[in-house]
Amino acid sequence: MPSDAYGNYVDGTWTESDSGDTFELRNPADPDEVIGRFQYSTTADANAGVEAATAAQPGWAEVPAPERGDILKETAKRLEDRKEELTKTLSREEGKTLSEARPEVQRAIDIFYYYAQKTRDYRGTVKAASGTDSNLYTVQEPVGVAALITPWNYPIAIPAWKLAPALAAGNAVVLKPASQAPNVARKLFECLDEAGVPDGVANFVTGSGSEVGETIVQHDDVDAVSFTGSAEVGSHVYDSATDGKKRIQAEMGGKNPTVVMPSADVEQSVDIVGAGTFGVTGQACTACSRAIVHEAVAEEFRSGIVDYAENIDVGPGVEDPGMGPHVSESELQGTLEYIDVGKREGATLEAGGGRPTGDEYADGYFVEPTVFSDVSPDMRIAREEIFGPVLSIIEVGSFEEAVEVANDVEYGLSASIVTDDHSEANRFVDEVEAGVVKVNEKTTGLELHVPFGGCKRSSSETFREQGEAAMDFYTISKTVYEGY
């Protein structure tokens, strides 16, 4: 490619956009630093990605599954060789600390190894036929061409957890990464390319959601759409994919609670809530944003979590502080606006509440870890996704009230409880409305080999991601009755 901008990857070649336009990516800790320029792609570029995938998919489906697995395994090895470089790339574009970025890269590596192995397991099941001289079995086949649309907050893990099962099952894909953090995903495609993925099987097109995203969701040759992002965009994508009779999964936002009960060790609760709330700058769909605390331990918890928040050192992700910046100016503004809303609603600001002061924070998108107490369940800060390091403490008088408050939001992604009471823990698992439930653990952090997804407004509730469940989305079953 002649220009110095990073390309799209279409039909096995790094290409420039039809538009001739590019967009710039800057380091959120130091916006003067330009990380790179990316293709501002058009509908024609997105169509080219789908056309390449459509042409390549039948051939890829015919490749014996273990051979597809070999390419995934080779991709994992190449990611592994570049682990430190990818960690720094991720931190520089998204803002995560190195200690947060490194496990995310490792997760992408593990995901590719996992689905490389899974290629050997997916073909179908044999059942006993009712007649004599007959076979009855199912065959799992790829869905076809999948459009993958990913958010910026896990810019390598989420592309990996969509790409690897899709490719393992014999689908061809077009991935549109988030415009805020496309660089580490681009490097993942370099690894796929070097690992020998056939031309057209995996395509990467950068550009706006409204043009590239819309085009791949609506394209007639796309059979399945896997979306992760906000509830607003996700609902729209869901409607447009279902209008086109496509298979769709949409995983979206959260307003995740941790319930703290009187039997809990309060110090442990503070660590669990603190890590869940302020980790990755609160920019996780599973981040804790509500501490629903029993009144018997509320005071002790409040003082512990304020101390926790005030002791987090904020700084550029690449210097590996306790907490990095927001990914962008608009995300920072969004969080600051919610902090204002909280104050106006009458919550008590206990810690943080603004941008940190000092020359080193002057330009980056830094925000202080923030804690509100005296939050009531009807306040906006208790109901809407903030997507920043802001905790609302809601006091309750009983387990029943805690569950009622936990469930009284539109979202249902992740929820946890801190308790030493076995039956309370089990009742919580039964009664809380969330796709991920944890006992004595933070709301964030997922294992890659179990299903992941939300309920209510957090998810289309169609198909789960990750683990074996991901293969359900990327395969379709054929039932064979064979007499002989």
Ligand code: NAP
């Ligand atoms: P977003 O604004 O909804 O964007 C997500 C992706 O959709 C981006 O690639 C975006 O492209 C694209 N897009 C935007 N408009 C589109 C359209 N009309 N058609 C098709 N695609 C379109 O979300 P985000 O700000 O990147 O991510 C943060 C959100 O993701 C939070 O709400 C978080 O909770 C959620 N999330 C959920 C999960 C989960 O598994 N449940 C995981 C991580 C994050 P551009 O970047 O070019 O706008």
